[in-house]
Amino acid sequence: MLDGEEKIVALAIGGDPKAFGTLYDHYQPQIYRFLFLKVAGREEAEDLTHQVFLNAWLGIPRYKHRGYPFSSWLYQIARNQVVDHYRARRETVSLEETDPEAFADKFSEGDLDKNLEVERVMAVIRDLKQEYQDVLILRFVEDLSVKEVASTMDKSEGAIKLLQHRALRVLREKLGESHLESSEETDDIDNDNNE
Amino acid sequence: MNSLEILKKLKEIAPERYYAERSRAQILATEQPRRLSPWKIFAESMEAGSAMVLAGALLILILGGFSGINVLNIASLNPTSLKAEADAIDMQIQLTDLSYQNFTRVVASKKESVSPLSAFSLMALEDNATTTTSTVVGIDDALRALSE
Numbered sequence: 001m002l003d004g005e006e007k008i009v010a011l012a013i014g015g016d017p018k019a020f021g022t023l024y025d026h027y028q029p030q031i032y033r034f035l036f037l038k039v040a041g042r043e044e045a046e047d048l049t050h051q052v053f054l055n056a057w058l059g060i061p062r063y064k065h066r067g068y069p070f071s072s073w074l075y076q077i078a079r080n081q082v083v084d085h086y087r088a089r090r091e092t093v094s095l096e097e098t099d100p101e102a103f104a105d106k107f108s109e110g111d112l113d114k115n116l117e118v119e120r121v122m123a124v125i126r127d128l129k130q131e132y133q134d135v136l137i138l139r140f141v142e143d144l145s146v147k148e149v150a151s152t153m154d155k156s157e158g159a160i161k162l163l164q165h166r167a168l169r170v171l172r173e174k175l176g177e178s179h180l181e182s183s184e185e186t187d188d189i190d191n192d193n194n195e
Numbered sequence: 196m197n198s199l200e201i202l203k204k205l206k207e208i209a210p211e212r213y214y215a216e217r218s219r220a221q222i223l224a225t226e227q228p229r230r231l232s233p234w235k236i237f238a239e240s241m242e243a244g245s246a247m248v249l250a251g252a253l254l255i256l257i258l259g260g261f262s263g264i265n266v267l268n269i270a271s272l273n274p275t276s277l278k279a280e281a282d283a284i285d286m287q288i289q290l291t292d293l294s295y296q297n298f299t300r301v302v303a304s305k306k307e308s309v310s311p312l313s314a315f316s317l318m319a320l321e322d323n324a325t326t327t328t329s330t331v332v333g334i335d336d337a338l339r340a341l342s343e
Contacts (some may be wrong), residue, residue: 017223024219032210046210050218057222114204121201140202168198175198 001069002026009070012060020060024053027071030142031078037125037137038082048085052078068151071144075152079134124174132167139164283341284334 002008002023011019031052036045055077063073125133131153138149139160146164150157229235 015227021219021223024222028215028219029209032215033206033208036208037205046214046218049210050222053218054222054225057225058228061227118201118204121198122205136202137205140199141205143206171198177198 001071005070006065009060009063009065013063015061020057023070027074028053030071031074033141034075034078034137035082037122037141038130038133039085040126044085048078048081052081055081066151069148072148072152075138076154079130079153082130121171121175124171127174128167128170131163132170135160135163136167136171280341284338 005023008019008022012023028049032045032049035048035052036042039045039048052074056074059077125136128136134153135149138144138152139146144152146157146160150160153160153163155163
């Protein structure tokens with residue numbers, strides 16, 4: 001969460017572009033990442049991220065602070081944007097459609113195996129149900145707490161824990177990892193968050 | 196590397212800097228829709244109402260001005276005066292007819308009293324009488340006299 005976020009959000013609600021710019025700078029990378037992992041390529045992720053922040057800028061006068069981070073609201077817009085995006089396209093994203101170059105430059109050539117592994121995980125994530133995708137990205141990529149994910153996905157904390165467990169199990173099944181490892185690690189993460 | 200480690204690694208994904216700057220500038224250049232509070236709605240409706248009232252008043256003034264000009268110009272179109280004038284014209288025509296009939300009667304009586312030998316003088320009398328009648332009973336003259 002951004003330092004002094006409530007004050008910045010209040011200024012942005014009043015139409016202050018500088019305040020909204022601060023929010024944009026802070027949250028844009030994570031919204032982009034969230035969208036990139038859910039859609040096929042970089043350009044689509046860029047377009048959707050732009051649309052999310054444009055909608056946020058136009059809709060911020062109606063924003064009501066309910067004690068959750070501002071990011072929860074942005075993620076909600078992003079999730080709706082993805083639903084609209086797929087509804088408009090009505091296509092299934094194949095593995096070939098993914099944009100490996102977008103992630104390739106993050107690793108050196110020596111990490112080729114690692115790179116391939118990452119691409120495989122990304123492709124599997126995109127094959128999962130929307131809810132599983134959301135919970136995996138928000139919990140394990142963005143490190144949001146169960147409470148924050150619950151507010152973002154408009155579900156109870158218990159439901160998020162259950163979703164997280166199922167999502168990890170399905171991810172590991174698809175990747176060919178063992179279930180035992182999965183449940184142990186999930187328990188560790190839950191404990192970390194509760195602390 | 197297990198799946199959770201890979202998921203953590205995905206945090207390195209970041210947008211291009213140029214894209215981020217361009218998108219930011221475009222978004223912030225977009226004008227926000229105006230917020231309508233109840234007070235603003237009231238003020239705007241009052242503004243629209245007063246504008247309509249002013250426009251109406253202006254229209255009335257313009258039309259009133261025109262009708263004032265018309266009243267000055269065509270005051271004679273007053274139905275009462277028109278009726279009176281029309282009655283007067285009818286009467287005049289009747290009078291004209293009357294005088295024409297009287298004249299013909301006079302001519303006829305004169306014809307009877309004058310001997311056939313003085314036909315020439317009778318024709319001269321008719322010519323003279325016709326000229327007199329036309330000057331006395333002309334409608335235009337009657338109207339002009341009435342208007343004076």
